[in-house]
Amino acid sequence: MAYAITVRELTKHYGDLTAVDHISFDVKRGEVFGFLGPNGAGKTTTIRILTGLIKPDGGKAFVAGFDVLENPIEVKQHIGVVPEVSNAYVDLTAWENLALIGKLCGLQPQKLKENATNLLKEFGLYEVKDRLVRGFSKGMKQRLLLCMALVNDPEVLFLDEPTSGLDVESARLLREKIIRYNKDGKTVFLSTHNMEEANQLCHRIAIISHGWIAAVDTPENLRAQSMELQYIETAFSKMVEPQDFSENSSIIKAVSAGNKMRIYTADPSAAIEFVVEYAKKNNLRILTLNCMMPSLEDVFLKLTRGKEAVIR
């Protein structure tokens, strides 16, 4: 089967609130699939449905070939989950936590010992395996959670904000491990707020807002679909007014950004010509001139809050 995850018309209500509203998407096997959305958009609800924690009110979802509604145990047998909030048992040691999850996944003792040892060594936790998790730093706890998610060698990994609140080094280590395990063939479903992380790691991204999917595509295509968000950033030898640029038809909008002028345009070439002419006419020197592609954050803001949220 080509897809590790298939979602069709998935819906979940909490009272009057529609947390997930008829969403549909597919995640290919071996893909890192980013799931982006503002707080309350429905990301965690979607992950909880896909991991068999809660039941949807409508629609269908298949993970690793199993129906999450009909066969939640089989689904869970083939997935690993790193939840948003650290939830290892703090009164158990790292080893005991791994052993608990391994046993609940039905691993044979020898296989469990082998997997746990390898993972703890790989994530730099083997030396502290007999220490209570209570004394672990946030980075160590997060690495342990990833070990716990990987102990049964799952086909699909669900990672909910895995690097949130981590120091740079720990976050980088986790990203490297995500890339490594993806290269080994694991499908990764990654929920994140970090646009740069999504850009670096994800083959494709779904942007969810108010419970519905606003877009699903590669980071490059998402940016290409939002070319009206590209801009020229320039600084002159003197301060200038944004309205001086509004008369040119190639310019969508100009806004001041500190000592720089940010000029949004769908035609950068024509806009640059206008800027150069403007500088000559007003006897100004151009100090900097950069053509900027829309960032993933711009695309995200445009899709979740409208173009006006980006061009302000």
Place this chain on the structure above:
Amino acid sequence: MSGLKEQFKRSLVVAQKNVKIYYLKGPVIVFGLIFPLFLALAYVIGRNIPLQEVLPGLIGMTTFFTATSVGPSIVPWETRSKTLERLLCCPVALWTIIGGDMLSSFIFGFIISVIPLALTLILGIQPLNFIMLLLGLIIANLCFAALSVLLSAYPPTDIPATTMMLSSLVKFPLVFISGVFIPVEQLPQWGRAVASISPLTYFTDMVRQLFINKGFYPLAVDFLVLIAFTTAFVLAAIKLHEKTLTKRIS
């Protein structure tokens, strides 16, 4: 069938985890050891009654209070620490986790309730049928452990103190209506009717029969009603936990 067997094995894993985290703690063990002793003293001091007469109530109360002592707080506690979500992400059914919680309550209750039983044997008081008494102790502990997981189901709170307070509200009245202090046959008609809705009534009645050959219900009825209560508590606990799960983890 193999799936069912596998889930039972995983219930044992959950129980093992519970014993390590919640039961093998100094205060819990001390409570388990001292509680029956204080109950015995409270029972005997100032009352001129033979030890055989005291034993049914003492064993009944010890079993009831220890098997339901920690169980109600486990699910709220794990809800708060988000470890319930961790367990539910594993390939286990909800009943597997509830079964594990019940099993750990059973193990604790059984071990502690053996203490007054052992004391009676040391003091030379022999039950009429030891095997029956042991079987009754097992069924009663299962029943009270099932009650403890039912008590943890509602409200779907993440504050253990709330559940403990509510479970005390259920447990203490049950002790007073269950023939622990006054045997059922000595209760008025309405008292007997009230006593019949408590599972503890049937256990104390059973122990009385097995020690002093006096009982209100036939022994078979005591066993069957305890089994029926256990089944009802387990089914109700699973249903209620299923119903409140989304609210609990969201």
